[in-house]
Amino acid sequence: MSSGQVASERRVAQEMRTQGMEVPRSDSADSAKTFSDILRNSVETVNQHQHQADTAIKELVAGRSKNIHETMLTIERADTSLKLMMQVRNKILEAYREIMRMQV
Template identity: 50%
Template sequence: MKSVSDITLSSHLKGLAKPQHAPSVSDIGNKFSEALKNSISQVNSAQVSADKAAEQIAAGETKNLHEAMIKLEEADISMRLMVQIRNKALDAYQEVMRMQV
């Protein structure tokens, strides 16, 4: 025989009354800053990798032009994405600063 869960309003209200652990503002800020640092680090490593690939092609050390172009395009796309994220963050900051309290 299956057990039937209580679907009454009082059981749902009791569930809502339990205090839930909410993350602190500093925790959220730390997580955001870590995510931002990680993404900047990834963009930087893509740029460094693309620069090395371009130098190898220019020096004649490798003939694999396709991989070099792929690395260059990945670096370009990641940089453009980072710039767009920065622009959106600045727009959001400016919007918050324009709000009247």
């Protein structure tokens, strides 16, 4: 693994932390969690962000909220977490394709 790849992985992990997503760790306490559990939790977090953004938009449009700044932050948080999830998906697919190309 090159230093560029390591730096890229660190950036993705940092972005996941700022979005409130769980970042996989190699601790023995976290070893009980499977990859699918971590992925499921991350997708649920993105889904929650999307629902929060939808609710914030509806409240703003209905006039129940006057705080457009908070609404925009909620929308951007949802957008950023969705983009991050799509990038993680792309990396997973790329790794899968690489494994499938390997000759045994």
